Amino acid sequence: MARVEQIERELDGPDEAVSSLTTKALMRRRMLRHKGFLFGATVLFSLVFLAIFAPLIAPFDPLDQSLARRLLPPVWSEGGVWDHLLGTDHLGRDYLSRLLYGARISLMVGIGAATVGLLIGVTLGVCAGYFGGWIDQVVSYLLTCQLALPGLLLAMSLVFLIGPSVFVVICVIGVLHWTYYLVVTRTATMQIKQLDYISSARAIGSSNSQIIFYEILPNLLNQIIVIFTLEIGIAILAEAALSFLGVGIQAPTPSWGLMIAEGKTAMFYRPWLVILPGIAIFMLVISTNLMGDGLRDVTAPENRN
Amino acid sequence: MINYALKRGALALLVAFTVSLATFFLLNFSTDPAEVIAGEDAEPEVVEVIREQYGFNRPLIVQYGSWLKGLSQGDFGESYYWRRPVLDLVIEHAPVTIQLALMAVFVTIVVALPLAIFAAMKPNSIVDRMALSTAVAAQAIPNFWLGLLFIILFAVTFPIFPVSGDSSFAHFIMPAIVLGTSSVPAVMRLARTGLLDVLSSDYIRTARSKGYRGTTLLVRHALRNAMLPVVSVMAIQLGHKLGGSVVVESVFALNGLGRLALDSILGSDVPTVQMLVFVFALIFVLLTFLSDILNAWIDPRMRLR
Numbered sequence: 001m002a003r004v005e006q007i008e009r010e011l012d013g014p015d016e017a018v019s020s021l022t023t024k025a026l027m028r029r030r031m032l033r034h035k036g037f038l039f040g041a042t043v044l045f046s047l048v049f050l051a052i053f054a055p056l057i058a059p060f061d062p063l064d065q066s067l068a069r070r071l072l073p074p075v076w077s078e079g080g081v082w083d084h085l086l087g088t089d090h091l092g093r094d095y096l097s098r099l100l101y102g103a104r105i106s107l108m109v110g111i112g113a114a115t116v117g118l119l120i121g122v123t124l125g126v127c128a129g130y131f132g133g134w135i136d137q138v139v140s141y142l143l144t145c146q147l148a149l150p151g152l153l154l155a156m157s158l159v160f161l162i163g164p165s166v167f168v169v170i171c172v173i174g175v176l177h178w179t180y181y182l183v184v185t186r187t188a189t190m191q192i193k194q195l196d197y198i199s200s201a202r203a204i205g206s207s208n209s210q211i212i213f214y215e216i217l218p219n220l221l222n223q224i225i226v227i228f229t230l231e232i233g234i235a236i237l238a239e240a241a242l243s244f245l246g247v248g249i250q251a252p253t254p255s256w257g258l259m260i261a262e263g264k265t266a267m268f269y270r271p272w273l274v275i276l277p278g279i280a281i282f283m284l285v286i287s288t289n290l291m292g293d294g295l296r297d298v299t300a301p302e303n304r305n
Numbered sequence: 306m307i308n309y310a311l312k313r314g315a316l317a318l319l320v321a322f323t324v325s326l327a328t329f330f331l332l333n334f335s336t337d338p339a340e341v342i343a344g345e346d347a348e349p350e351v352v353e354v355i356r357e358q359y360g361f362n363r364p365l366i367v368q369y370g371s372w373l374k375g376l377s378q379g380d381f382g383e384s385y386y387w388r389r390p391v392l393d394l395v396i397e398h399a400p401v402t403i404q405l406a407l408m409a410v411f412v413t414i415v416v417a418l419p420l421a422i423f424a425a426m427k428p429n430s431i432v433d434r435m436a437l438s439t440a441v442a443a444q445a446i447p448n449f450w451l452g453l454l455f456i457i458l459f460a461v462t463f464p465i466f467p468v469s470g471d472s473s474f475a476h477f478i479m480p481a482i483v484l485g486t487s488s489v490p491a492v493m494r495l496a497r498t499g500l501l502d503v504l505s506s507d508y509i510r511t512a513r514s515k516g517y518r519g520t521t522l523l524v525r526h527a528l529r530n531a532m533l534p535v536v537s538v539m540a541i542q543l544g545h546k547l548g549g550s551v552v553v554e555s556v557f558a559l560n561g562l563g564r565l566a567l568d569s570i571l572g573s574d575v576p577t578v579q580m581l582v583f584v585f586a587l588i589f590v591l592l593t594f595l596s597d598i599l600n601a602w603i604d605p606r607m608r609l610r
Contacts (some may be wrong), residue, residue: 036441141319141320141323144316144320145320145323145324145327147589148320148321148324148586148589148590148593149324149327149328149582149586150544150547150548150582150585150586150589151548152548152549152551152552153548153551153566153581153582153585154328154331154582156551156566156567156570157332157335157566157570157578157582158331158332158335160570160571160573161332161335161336161570161573161575161578162335162336233444233445237445237447240447240449240450241447241448241449241552244447244449244552245449245551245552245555245567246571247567247570247571257447257449260447260449260450260453264453267453267456267457268457268461271457274450274453274454274457275454278446278447278450278453278454281445281447281450282445282446282447282450285444285445285447286441286442286445289441289444289445290441293441
């Protein structure tokens with residue numbers, strides 16, 4: 001508990017400054033004072049912006065090949081040209097355009113898979129926490145089994161055997177990443193269930209589903225958003241690994257993991273082919289992680305660690 | 306104690322059984338093994354004959370039964386792709402992965418524990434903040450990319466380590482560092498939090514008041530108690546290392562279980578993939594079981610849970 005107070009003290013500053021604020025204003029103030037959150041949010045929203053407007057920003061079609069312009073270096077290297085700011089790949093495709101379109105794939109998989117995981121994990125977690133008893137035992141058993149599965153290996157096998165596509169990647173990664181939601185929402189639901197206002201709701205005749213949807217879920221929202229943000233980063237890393245190994249997104253779709261795999265063959269004399277997409281993955285994932293950690297410090301510091 | 310061990314053991318067995326059932330159904334729903342064996346553009350009649358011959362036309366639950374029966378008699382099935390018994394393949398590839406995983410765990414401990422100790426000795430100091438930021442950054446780096454950067458840097462620019470292969474001890478150093486690094490953030494954070502909790506407890510205050518300072522206090526009094534959760538997490542991490550080896554073995558061309566898994570997936574070789582997923586899950590279950598027992602032996606309060 002001491003640590004929670006310490007985080008709040010750090011975020012809030014002197015007591016007199018916050019005493020008159022409403023909760024919403026306090027949250028906003030904390031967000032604006034949290035450096036990690038600000039950095040993460042700025043980078044993430046810039047990347048989302050670039051991804052959405054990729055067709056307008058990208059100088060070339062990401063699939064257009066030009067054998068005459070193969071393996072051009074970025075503009076700051078010797079031999080680089082201004083037409084291709086970040087150079088071209090082994091088929092003469094503009095690297096900047098491919099990176100911009102790659103952001104779309106990463107974000108789509110990240111957000112999609114985190115949503116699938118959310119639906120499974122929150123449903124199981126709230127049911128287990130609310131109903132308890134044998135339902136809780138079955139869900140806890142499912143959790144133990146899920147944790148025992150080698151996630152990456154199973155994801156690779158399922159995606160490749162079903163037939164790799166963006167949709168399949170989203171579903172498989174999502175179906176394998178729900179445990180974090182479950183653990184947090186189960187505990188939180190158990191605690192909320194004990195509170196007086198739940199008994200009041202029951203006393204005025206609310207049904208179980210009314211209590212879950214109107215009384216419990218709104219109170220879990222902050223924690224769910226935090227996990228959602230962190231799971232986006234985890235899913236993006238998983239997709240990159242699958243695509244790198246050749247069992248995820250398939251050529252010629254521009255996925256960052258796949259671009260690293262394609263650049264690998266030429267990496268000793270054209271290292272940026274590998275370095276650039278890696279930096280892109282790193283920036284995207286660190287921005288979601290910083291934003292998630294920041295949101296947790298602001299809205300639910302008791303869940304730290 | 307024996308009662309507790311029996312209960313845990315029964316649960317572990319049940320989990321292993323459930324996991325094998327889930328894996329069997331998931332993998333066999335994802336693909337039609339008869340078509341894989343027949344090869345592309347095979348006549349439908351040929352596929353039908355194969356289906357008959359291998360018994361794929363039986364209900365899945367019957368197929369699972371005969372798989373389980375074979376397993377209990379030491380028959381791990383026959384690989385379609387390699388045309389050899391799966392057990393031979395697993396035994397042949399296991400040593401490389403075991404050596405890699407053990408070395409990676411060693412790297413994790415050697416890096417994470419000192420970092421955690423330094424960080425916990427002076428919470429909120431520059432060292433602490435640097436350690437935490439490094440952890441945040443390390444969590445966002447795709448490990449296959451880190452591996453490629455290592456190859457570019459240490460095998461080509463400064464040729465210290467061999468680039469790829471598994472013929473000598475030196476070949477394992479870079480892969481172990483890459484695989485080990487991926488667990489450093491989790492273990493470091495946990496050990497730091499554990500140490501901080503212990504350091505604020507009454508018995509440490511007593512020790513302090515008796516005049517113990519610095520290293521003696523930390524090593525003789527605090528570290529022992531703080532290590533309990535770390536032991537369980539290390540067991541889990543060792544399990545994850547086996548899964549993570551798929552990526553690292555591919556980057557560094559080590560011919561272990563991870564490599565076998567990737568090749569089998571790319572060859573749609575269901576029996577081998579199935580067995581590997583099962584073996585990895587089994588190792589995980591076993592490690593968790595052992596760490597539970599170890600914890601209960603060290604700390605009798607655990608037995609009541």
